[in-house]
Amino acid sequence: MNYVTQVHESIQSIEKTQWNALLSCQSEPTPFMRHEYLNALETSLSAVKDTGWQSHFVTLTANNTLLAACPLYLKSHSYGEYVFDWAWAQAYERHGLAYYPKALVAVPFTPVPGARLLAQSDALRVELLKEVLRLCESWHISSLHLLFTSPQDQVATQALGLMARQTVQFHWQNPHSPSVLTFDDFLMTLNQDKRKKIRQERNKVLQAGVTFTAIEGQNMTEPDWDFFYRCYSQTYYEHGNAPYLSRAFFQQQASLMPQNWILFKAHQGGEDMACSLIGLERHPVTQTPTVAYGRYWGATRRVDCLHFEACYYQPLSWCIEHGVERFEGGAQGEHKMARALLPVSTHSAHWLAHPSFASAVENFLEREGQGMNEYLEHLKSRNPIKVKP
Numbered sequence: 054m055n056y057v058t059q060v061h062e063s064i065q066s067i068e069k070t071q072w073n074a075l076l077s078c079q080s081e082p083t084p085f086m087r088h089e090y091l092n093a094l095e096t097s098l099s100a101v102k103d104t105g106w107q108s109h110f111v112t113l114t115a116n117n118t119l120l121a122a123c124p125l126y127l128k129s130h131s132y133g134e135y136v137f138d139w140a141w142a143q144a145y146e147r148h149g150l151a152y153y154p155k156a157l158v159a160v161p162f163t164p165v166p167g168a169r170l171l172a173q174s175d176a177l178r179v180e181l182l183k184e185v186l187r188l189c190e191s192w193h194i195s196s197l198h199l200l201f202t203s204p205q206d207q208v209a210t211q212a213l214g215l216m217a218r219q220t221v222q223f224h225w226q227n228p229h230s231p232s233v234l235t236f237d238d239f240l241m242t243l244n245q246d247k248r249k250k251i252r253q254e255r256n257k258v259l260q261a262g263v264t265f266t267a268i269e270g271q272n273m274t275e276p277d278w279d280f281f282y283r284c285y286s287q288t289y290y291e292h293g294n295a296p297y298l299s300r301a302f303f304q305q306q307a308s309l310m311p312q313n314w315i316l317f318k319a320h321q322g323g324e325d326m327a328c329s330l331i332g333l334e335r336h337p338v339t340q341t342p343t344v345a346y347g348r349y350w351g352a353t354r355r356v357d358c359l360h361f362e363a364c365y366y367q368p369l370s371w372c373i374e375h376g377v378e379r380f381e382g383g384a385q386g387e388h389k390m391a392r393a394l395l396p397v398s399t400h401s402a403h404w405l406a407h408p409s410f411a412s413a414v415e416n417f418l419e420r421e422g423q424g425m426n427e428y429l430e431h432l433k434s435r436n437p438i439k440v441k442p
Contacts, residue, residue: 054115054120054176054177054180055115055121056114056115056121056180057114057115058111058112058113058178058184058197058253059111059112059113059114060109060110060112060188061109061110061111061112062108062109062110063093063095063097063108063110063271064088064091064092064095064108064110064124066110066430067110067112067122067418068119068322069088069089069092069117070220071086071109071118071119071268072087072088072119072122072171072204072210073087074119074349075119075121075122075172075173076166076168076171077201077337078171078173078183079167079168079171079205079285080168080203080204080205081167081168081203081204081205082167082168082334083164083165083166083168083332083334083335083344083346084313084332084333085160085163085165085167085332085346085393086124086160086167086168086171087293087306087310087313089309089310090160090306090310091124091160092303092305093305093309094106094161094162094298094302095108095307096301096305097299097301097302097304098299098301099161099162099297099298099299099301099356100115100126100161100162105128105130105132106117106126106128106133106161106334107126107127107128107129107154107158107277108125108126109125109126109127109188109387110122110123110124110125111123111125111181111188112183112198113172113181113184120172120173121170121171121173121177121178121181122172122181123158123181123185124158124159124160124169124171124173125157125158125185125188125204126156126157126158126159126161126410127154127155127157127192127194128153128154128155128156128157129153129154129157130153131155132158133161133162133297134198134199134200135164135200135201135246135385136159136164136198136218136220136401137202138171138198138403141196141405141410141414143237143259144410144413145195145307145410147218147368149263150195150407150410151195152195152196153157154194154195155194155195155196155197155198156185156188156189156192156194156196156197157197157198157199157200157201158185158197158198158200159198159199159200159375160201161200161202161297162297162298164200164222164383164384164399165201165332165346165381166201166202166203166381166399166400166415167201167203167385168203168204168205168206168210169199169201169202169203169206170182170199170201170205170206170209175208175209178205178208178414179209179212179213180207181209182209182210182213183213186404188214188335188405188426189406190406193406194406195405195406195407196311196403196404196405196406197215197403197404198402198403199203199215199401199402199403200312200401201400201401202397202400202401202402205344206402207400207402210402211393211402212433213239215399215402215403215404215420216403216404216411216414216415216420217401217402217403217418218400218401218402218403218418218420218421218422218426219398219399219400219421219422219425220374220398220399220400220401221385221396221397221398221399221425221428221429221432222240222382222383222384222385222396222397222399223382223386223387223389223390223394223396223397224379224380224381224382224391224394224395224397225369225372225379225380225382225394225395226371226378226379226395227373227376227377227379228242229376234373235370235371235373235374236366236369236370236373238373239369239373239393240252242393242438242439243393243437243438243439244437244438244439247391247437249391250356250391251366251391254307254356254358254362254366255362255366256356257356257357257358258356258357258359258362259295259359261321261356261359262321262322262327263319263320263321263356263359263362264319264320264321265317265318265319265320265363265367266317266318266320266364267310267316267317267318267367267371268313268315268317268318268334269315270306270307270310270311270312270313270315270316270317271311271312273307273311273316273406275307275312276305278303278304278316279300279301280318280328281303281316281318281328281330281349281351282303282363283325283351284327284350284351284352284353285298285330285349285350285351285352286351287351287352287353288349288350288351288352295435299390309360310336312333312340313332313333313334313335314330314331314332315330315333315345316328316329316331316412317329317330317331317363317368317371319359320361320413321351321356324355325352326352326353326354327351327352327353327356327357327359327363327425328350328351328352328363328364329341329343329347329349329364329368330348330349330350331344331346331347331348332348333344333346334345334346341375341376342375342377343377343378343379344377344378344379344380344381345368345371345377345379345380346380346381346383346384347364347365347368347380347381347382350363350364352361361368361392364382365382365389365392366392366405368380369382369392369393380394387432390432390435390437391437393437393438395432395433395436395438396408396429396432396433398425398429403418
């Protein structure tokens, strides 16, 4: 097929309707790959060259129709990625080589698996990746990394010989059982010790006089967003870091993508004191929520087990009530297994220009992959779900 390859420094030069239509055709779309989301990262100055994220959106078009597209960032560091390659960068530095800038096909600050190489067909997805690799070679980039890829993306990366890497996240899957209609029903599917522990944790929050309100994004007011951002920022500052995302970014989410968010706000003594903000994927026709994503949280007061209540139990209860297919708990966190979020593999793909370093990384990834498989088997042996007789 004849097509034109273009590189755009801003997603604003790509027609929003065409980008989102292409995303909706993928097997694993997420709201975080929508034009509005990526544009908000750019225009809010959260993911731009000055913060180490220089954008180059790559497109394949024919007759003014978007056939394939992906975000491509040139990175001057490895922050905000959640697939860690600091050791690779240090090895380059020890040998007097430049690892940065590197190239990244990913969503900044967002460890959510899903489509990265948007395309109308598998063949076009491979062509898109070929074009990205050609760009990396022409720019003399040290490496290319595709993070949290979909199965469709993995077919393309394997076809072109990129190195595969596996990590682990923890997701809850809706059992869709007629006997699981409430959170208490859900608890009865767990082993007794896990069920007891969750009830104890929830009781501590209840005894502290904390209650919650769930507010879907369309109903969130500006003060709600302001309170959320206060909590979100405080979480970062408590860990010695400035927040990745600006208040302007969330202001755009409120105006452009409110349907993709829900806030769980905690109250104590008549005052708001904590919250968690959860992302939502909705069915394109019915607009019912299908997938929920644990994203951000924060608190202005300390209450024992409040984090578990705000980030897991309140969202899970809402997901059960609304028939949500899956709740993804975010990056890392083995402790999530005790809350019935089970381990799943997540995938990335990597290309290194330097042959010797590529060989060394390939050997490392093979050993790491064996260890990851053993770790997954170990985690599965600790399944908190009751074994059916």
